[in-house]
Amino acid sequence: MKSLPFEKVTIVMGSRSDWATMANATKPLSELEVPFATAVVSAHRTPQRLVEFANEAHKKGTQVIIAGAGGSAHLPGMIAAMSPLPVIAVPVESRFMTGMDSLLSIVQMPKGVAVATQAVGASGAFNAGLMAAQMLSLADSELQQRLIAWRERQSDQVPLSVE
Ligand code: RP5
Numbered sequence: 001m002k003s004l005p006f007e008k009v010t011i012v013m014g015s016r017s018d019w020a021t022m023a024n025a026t027k028p029l030s031e032l033e034v035p036f037a038t039a040v041v042s043a044h045r046t047p048q049r050l051v052e053f054a055n056e057a058h059k060k061g062t063q064v065i066i067a068g069a070g071g072s073a074h075l076p077g078m079i080a081a082m083s084p085l086p087v088i089a090v091p092v093e094s095r096f097m098t099g100m101d102s103l104l105s106i107v108q109m110p111k112g113v114a115v116a117t118q119a120v121g122a123s124g125a126f127n128a129g130l131m132a133a134q135m136l137s138l139a140d141s142e143l144q145q146r147l148i149a150w151r152e153r154q155s156d157q158v159p160l161s162v163e
Contacts, residue, residue, distance in 0.1 A: 004053055006060035007037035009132045012053060012079070014042050014069035018092045022068045024125035025090065025132075032133045032146050041067075043075040050075070054082035064132040068125060070094040073102040080115045086135060088128045091120045 009029055013022045022038070029036045040046075041053050057065055057079075065085050067076035070092035080087040091102035099120035107117040116131065118124035137144040 004039055004041075004049070004056070005037035006057060006062045007035045008061065008136065009034055009036040009064050009066060009129075010053075010057055010062040011036055011038045011066040011068070011129075012041040012075065013038075013067070013092070014040070014073065014075045016040055018068050018070060021092045021122055021125050022066075022090065024122045025066050025068070025129035027126055028129040028133055028150075032143060032150060034129075034133050034136060034143065036129075041075065041079075043069070043078050044072075050078060051082065054079045057083055058085050064088065064135050066090065066125075066128045066132055068092050068128075069106070070099065070102045071096075071105075073105045076106050076115045076117075077109055077113065080109070080113050086116065087114075088116045088118060088131055090118050090125045090128050093121045 011022055011025050026036060041049050043050050065079055065087045067079050067087055068090035069075035071094045073091060076087050076089035089106045091099050091106050093099035094102050103120050109115050118128045137147050
């Protein structure tokens with residue numbers, strides 16, 4: 001079996017079906033030239049993979065973990081419970097409750113285990129990538145300059161009026 005991939009930012013998701021959402025996390029990382037890897041790690045279908053990932057990530061060069069899951073979305077919290085790395089979570093929109101179940105099961109972490117929860121769905125995934133880049137920029141002044149320029153380009157794209 002292939003081994004788990006690790007990069008400076010490692011993006012994990014509970015299912016292949018989460019990829020349409022989680023691909024949005026890769027956009028700001030690519031634009032800002034931050035190396036990332038992606039993997040499918042299911043808390044309930046591949047629990048041993050989850051343990052291996054959470055225990056190994058910080059030893060393999062990952063500095064920030066982005067974890068997306070839907071429904072009973074315990075993946076980010078379980079990783080945060082085992083890993084010393086910051087975990088940014090994305091609640092994936094679910095079939096039956098449009099992501100409210102994902103959001104509540106991710107955001108309501110008990111005291112002592114921190115998870116940085118983003119908005120539900122594609123915007124949350126994009127912002128997870130952006131936040132990961134901002135975290136890394138604390139120790140990388142060139143990345144910080146790229147972030148500042150990225151923000152300026154974003155502002156420039158907002159028209160002054162609708163005419
Ligand atoms: C969660 O259950 C996954 O994160 C996904 O959002 C949801 C459905 O998973 P699949 O049935 O597509 O594997 O574990």
